[in-house]
Amino acid sequence: MIIKKIAFGNSNEAFIENRLTNGFNIIFSDDNNKGKTIVMQSALYALGNEPIFPSSFNFLDYYHYAQIILDDGTELESCRKGNSFIVKINDSISIIDGVSELKRYFTRNGFPFPVIVKNHAKRIVDPVLLYQIFFVGQDGKNSSTIFNDNFYKKEDFWNLIFALAGLESETIDIIDQDEIKTKIDLLTEEKKVLKSKSKIYKSRKSSSLDLVSQQRSNEAFESKVKSITSLQSRIVELTKSRNRAASRKLTNERTLDEIRSLNRTNTASSLYCIDCGSDRIGYRSGDKSYTFDITDKDMRRNIIESIQDKINAYDEEVQNCNLQLNELQRQLQALLKEENLSLEAVLLYKDEIVDASAVDTRLVEIDSEIKALKASLSIDNRKSQEEAGKREKLKTEIVSLMNAFYKKVDPNGTLVFDDLFSKRKSVYSGSEETEFYLSKLYAIAKALGHQYPIMMDYFRDGELSSEKEEVVLSTFGEFKNQIIFTATLKAEEMGKYKGRKKIKAIDYSSNIDSHILSSKFTKRFKTIMRSMMIKV
Amino acid sequence: MAYIVSSTEKVRGKGADYETKAMLYLMGGREDSFEIYSFAIDFYNDVTGLNVHAEKAWDLQSKGNVAKGPMEIGRELVTLFKNYLSDLTFNYLILFMAGVPDTFRIDSSINTFGIENITEKALKSVRNGLVKEATDKIYIDNDKITDENVDAFLKKVTFVIDDKTKAEYIKHILSLNSKFIPKDAVLEGIFNTIRDAQAAKKNNSSVEGEMVTHLRDVYAYDRTIKAREIRLMVINTLVNRDIVGVGAPRYFFPLIQNYDGIKQGEVIEDCQLQISVALFDKANSEAFWDLLDAIIDAVIDNRKLSTAETYDMISQNDAVRKTLLDVLSIQYLISVMKEALE
Numbered sequence: 001m002i003i004k005k006i007a008f009g010n011s012n013e014a015f016i017e018n019r020l021t022n023g024f025n026i027i028f029s030d031d032n033n034k035g036k037t038i039v040m041q042s043a044l045y046a047l048g049n050e051p052i053f054p055s056s057f058n059f060l061d062y063y064h065y066a067q068i069i070l071d072d073g074t075e076l077e078s079c080r081k082g083n084s085f086i087v088k089i090n091d092s093i094s095i096i097d098g099v100s101e102l103k104r105y106f107t108r109n110g111f112p113f114p115v116i117v118k119n120h121a122k123r124i125v126d127p128v129l130l131y132q133i134f135f136v137g138q139d140g141k142n143s144s145t146i147f148n149d150n151f152y153k154k155e156d157f158w159n160l161i162f163a164l165a166g167l168e169s170e171t172i173d174i175i176d177q178d179e180i181k182t183k184i185d186l187l188t189e190e191k192k193v194l195k196s197k198s199k200i201y202k203s204r205k206s207s208s209l210d211l212v213s214q215q216r217s218n219e220a221f222e223s224k225v226k227s228i229t230s231l232q233s234r235i236v237e238l239t240k241s242r243n244r245a246a247s248r249k250l251t252n253e254r255t256l257d258e259i260r261s262l263n264r265t266n267t268a269s270s271l272y273c274i275d276c277g278s279d280r281i282g283y284r285s286g287d288k289s290y291t292f293d294i295t296d297k298d299m300r301r302n303i304i305e306s307i308q309d310k311i312n313a314y315d316e317e318v319q320n321c322n323l324q325l326n327e328l329q330r331q332l333q334a335l336l337k338e339e340n341l342s343l344e345a346v347l348l349y350k351d352e353i354v355d356a357s358a359v360d361t362r363l364v365e366i367d368s369e370i371k372a373l374k375a376s377l378s379i380d381n382r383k384s385q386e387e388a389g390k391r392e393k394l395k396t397e398i399v400s401l402m403n404a405f406y407k408k409v410d411p412n413g414t415l416v417f418d419d420l421f422s423k424r425k426s427v428y429s430g431s432e433e434t435e436f437y438l439s440k441l442y443a444i445a446k447a448l449g450h451q452y453p454i455m456m457d458y459f460r461d462g463e464l465s466s467e468k469e470e471v472v473l474s475t476f477g478e479f480k481n482q483i484i485f486t487a488t489l490k491a492e493e494m495g496k497y498k499g500r501k502k503i504k505a506i507d508y509s510s511n512i513d514s515h516i517l518s519s520k521f522t523k524r525f526k527t528i529m530r531s532m533m534i535k536v
Numbered sequence: 537m538a539y540i541v542s543s544t545e546k547v548r549g550k551g552a553d554y555e556t557k558a559m560l561y562l563m564g565g566r567e568d569s570f571e572i573y574s575f576a577i578d579f580y581n582d583v584t585g586l587n588v589h590a591e592k593a594w595d596l597q598s599k600g601n602v603a604k605g606p607m608e609i610g611r612e613l614v615t616l617f618k619n620y621l622s623d624l625t626f627n628y629l630i631l632f633m634a635g636v637p638d639t640f641r642i643d644s645s646i647n648t649f650g651i652e653n654i655t656e657k658a659l660k661s662v663r664n665g666l667v668k669e670a671t672d673k674i675y676i677d678n679d680k681i682t683d684e685n686v687d688a689f690l691k692k693v694t695f696v697i698d699d700k701t702k703a704e705y706i707k708h709i710l711s712l713n714s715k716f717i718p719k720d721a722v723l724e725g726i727f728n729t730i731r732d733a734q735a736a737k738k739n740n741s742s743v744e745g746e747m748v749t750h751l752r753d754v755y756a757y758d759r760t761i762k763a764r765e766i767r768l769m770v771i772n773t774l775v776n777r778d779i780v781g782v783g784a785p786r787y788f789f790p791l792i793q794n795y796d797g798i799k800q801g802e803v804i805e806d807c808q809l810q811i812s813v814a815l816f817d818k819a820n821s822e823a824f825w826d827l828l829d830a831i832i833d834a835v836i837d838n839r840k841l842s843t844a845e846t847y848d849m850i851s852q853n854d855a856v857r858k859t860l861l862d863v864l865s866i867q868y869l870i871s872v873m874k875e876a877l878e
Contacts, residue, residue: 084797087783090715092875094783095801108781248802255809262816290825291733291761292769295815298725299777303812306780310805533789 001111001452002482004075005067006043007528011536013517014525015039020484021504024477026497027486029508035516036486036508037138040457042066044135046080048102048127050148052140056514063536065528070110071451078102079532083241086532093533098245099126100316104309114163118156121375123316125152125160132157133164133444134452134481136437138461143422143436151323154421158395161420164448165394168387180373187373191366194359231332235325242321249314256307326364333361394447401443409471410435420444431462438472445479453482460487477502538747539624540675541579554600556731557698557705558632559583562594563763564709565696574762576754577737580626581615586760590752595619595626602635606658609636610665613693617670620689621680624751630694647697651690663690702727710767713876716774726773730766737761768829775876776815780808787843788871791864807868810861817860826855827866828873835873843871 007016017039019025027036038057045051045059046066053059065079077088085096089109096102103113103124113124129152140147146157159169295303402417415432420440422428428436438459445454454476460469476483489496497505512518529536559575562585572585572594585594597616603609609631616629640658641649651659667686670676700708703723717723740758754760784804792800814824830853834846841849847867850856856866 081797084801089783091713091786092715092783093786093789095797095804097798097801244798248805251806252809255813258813259816262813262818290765290768290822291737292729292765293818294772294821294824295776296725296729296773298722299773300816302777303780303815306778307809307812310780533786535793 001071002069003043003066003453003484004069005065006039006046007065007525008038008042008062009517009521009525010062011526012522013519014521015516015518016521016524016528017506019504019506020482022482023504024473024483024502025485025504025506027484027506027508028489028497029511030489030491030494031509031513032488033514034508034511037457038516040455040484040486041137044127044131046078047131048080048085048099049131050128052137052147054139063529063534065532072110074110076109076111077532079529079534086534088532098313098317100320101310101313103127104313108309114160116156116159116163117169118159119372119375121372125156125163128152129156129160133160133450134441135455136441136457138457141433141437143428143433144424145421157420161398161444161448162391162394164450167390167394170388170391184370184373187366187370191363194363194366228332228335231328231335235328235332238321238325238328242318242325245314245317245321249311249318252307252311252314256304256311259304259307330361398443398447401446402439405439405442405475406435408475409438409468429462431464434459434461434464435468442475445481451481453484454479455484457486458488459485473503538749539622541743541746541748551598551600552731552735553702554598554632554634554698555582556727556734557700557702558596558598559734560705560709560730561632561696562596563766564705572763574760577734577759577761579743579754579757579759580619580624584626586751586754590750590754593624593626593751594628594630596630596632598632600634603633603637605637606640606661607665609633609640610662611669613662613666614669614673614676616693617666617689618673618676620692621676621685628694629689629692630696632696632698634698636697647699649695650693654695659690706770710770712771712774713878716876718774718777722777726770729769733761764829765825768825768832771832771873771876772828775872776811779811779815779872784868785871785875787874788868791843791867803864804868807865810865811869814859814861820860823855823858823860827859827861828869830855831870831873832877835870835877839878843867843874846870846874
């Protein structure tokens with residue numbers, strides 16, 4: 001995969017980066033705040049990543065666009081605003097709603113996303129996890145875990161590496177089916193009891209809303225109310241998108257049912273007499289003026305699979321929304337709970353809320369437990385010794401590659417890595433952190449031999465010395481992959497990458513401080529957007 | 537005098553592949569292919585191409601195995617010779633072969649040729665083989681087997697050597713946007729569909745001994761396939777095989793500009809689902825073929841028109857009125873075809 005072009009902007013201002021080569025690129029500038037991070041984040045954001053943009057950049061206001069070349073030479077363009085994507089492959093344009101659908105669409109069209117076992121069920125990994133294989137951002141670093149460690153954890157990152165190497169995921173427990181079934185029964189029972197007993201639960205919503213409005217006059221509550229309102233509007237938004245996904249899922253399911261019922265031959269045939277009066281009876285297939293059926297077996301299978309695919313994507317979208325909704329609701333309840341109110345009446349409500357929240361939490365827990373248990377029943381849980389051995393071997397290989405790279409860069413360094421992550425208590429920082437991330441990028445690329453571009457924002461973070469930098473540049477230069485690094489140079493270093501044969505140096509110094517977007521790109525940006533059928 | 541249908545065949549097998557290749561050769565391999573409107577299957581000969589009013593005929597005999605010698609090739613010419621001598625006029629006489637012996641041609645790089653490219657020695661054997669076979673057959677009047685007739689006949693015959701794979705024949709019958717050209721396995725599947733339809737025509741009531749006076753009389757028997765319906769089937773299979781999986785054609789977007797982004801996606805999905813249902817709906821398959829036919833016609837004849845304008849052109853057409861698809865779905869289908877045929 002090669003990144004050809006990156007663009008973002010709106011009708012007033014935009015930026016386009018089209019100078020990237022297939023080899024080693026370094027984007028540099030004489031100062032910070034020249035937009036290097038935004039360019040790196042925007043490219044992967046356009047491809048479905050969860051971004052870590054600088055807080056001053058309001059990324060939701062802009063369209064983000066990336067043009068990439070896939071391993072088979074196909075050109076893919078993706079444009080994103082919020083959670084809507086428009087993807088163009090071979091001149092055909094798809095509107096894609098949400099990351100779950102996007103990764104499936106990519107997988108079908110020559111940009112495969114691996115499958116790992118997560119929460120006992122098979123799952124196509126999301127861009128946020130996959131892109132960490134080859135990309136290290138500037139912010140949000142924590143050597144003890146992955147970037148954005150909300151849904152995915154570091155075990156999942158390992159499983160992703162195994163999947164890329166063609167190995168099965170590592171699953172921890174061996175599951176006894178009967179035991180699970182009993183557990184599900186027990187949980188379902190508990191859920192019933194909780195639901196029927198808890199009348200408070202049912203009245204919760206209206207009372208908590210009342211509570212908020214009653215406090216509107218009180219200035220002390222202003223900020224609280226604000227955050228409650230914002231939480232609620234996010235909840236409403238999420239509920240909307242969840243309901244929409246659910247209804248689309250239903251539409252697709254209905255169509256599938258309809259299609260299956262139609263898939264019968266019912267063309268009438270007739271017996272007829274060839275020679276009137278004679279006993280010769282011929283057979284002719286129903287009197288149709290067209291010889292062929294509209295679909296053949298292959299075509300029918302294709303269509304059914306595609307629809308099934310969509311149903312799975314919507315289903316995952318519903319689940320994702322639910323996960324986020326649960327989290328937001330927990331936050332909302334926490335906010336309401338911590339408020340110590342003086343009014344008696346409100347106190348009364350508060351008790352209700354607290355009670356209800358306990359019931360609510362438990363119900364959510366039960367739901368997700370049941371779901372996980374049910375899913376675990378359906379996966380094939382053979383855990384062969386052989387696979388485990390291969391995984392262990394790959395692990396050892398990656399870790400020793402990391403250590404070898406680290407020793408090469410920093411012969412006097414004292415770190416010894418034993419995993420792709422540091423211990424929770426000893427998080428690396430400064431140049432150690434940079435060396436750690438470089439080692440990781442190197443080891444993964446070397447061990448897997450992957451085709452993704454290797455990207456690191458601010459690869460000299462923590463004052464990586466010039467000698468070390470040379471080693472890094474020459475070692476990464478050995479890869480055939482596209483490489484995109486960024487760096488901020490000191491005044492005396494300016495021009496240091498110029499004249500290097502292997503490196504394409506892209507200078508951002510002339511960009512306006514803290515404002516990479518400019519009106520001079522808007523015309524070209526609009527042209528790009530038009531080709532994606534977007535009217536900016 | 538009447539023409540008597542004779543020497544129709546019942547044997548199947550590998551030969552059937554070659555008969556289909558032969559038909560597809562007529563359909564897309566000749567400069568005058570566009571004139572051919574329909575094919576008579578195993579009636580006058582293995583395949584006979586007819587123009588729109590059945591006033592012009594391309595008569596073809598196919599030979600599925602490589603001839604061991606020129607004599608054998610001569611014998612294969614007998615049905616063409618019979619038609620040449622008949623009262624009906626066959627404008628082109630074609631022998632379609634899997635291959636020929638090495639010494640047969642003068643210039644071995646030419647795969648479509650007349651007797652001028654056959655070595656003298658081989659031609660002699662061809663002639664002998666033909667005369668011997670013709671004399672043996674009871675459906676040829678021995679009085680007509682004169683040197684004059686045989687020579688004039690041989691001058692008229694075109695020899696064609698099969699030089700393409702099944703998939704290539706399918707690709708040659710229409711020019712389609714390359715993104716709709718799938719892997720060869722899919723194309724072979726389409727080839728087989730055509731072959732089976734062609735073979736099924738042979739299984740229809742026996743025509744041996746039937747008497748006809750015009751070329752067009754073949755239409756009284758269920759033994760013809762229209763070039764158009766083959767083309768339609770191929771386009772439909774190639775273009776609509778992944779109707780749900782792929783993105784929307786760019787010609788469709790101007791129609792849904794007034795919807796917001798999320799709604800656009802839903803509209804597109806609804807269209808795709810509706811078309812899927814129509815594709816599965818065997819009871820209304822004829823309505824779908826009619827619609828597709830009308831759309832493809834309108835698209836090819838009016839490439840400059842937008843999707844909406846193309847729709848306006850055919851909106852009064854019966855095909856549009858009979859279909860269960862709604863306006864946007866039909867417009868979606870028009871957009872897909874516009875993209876496929878550009």
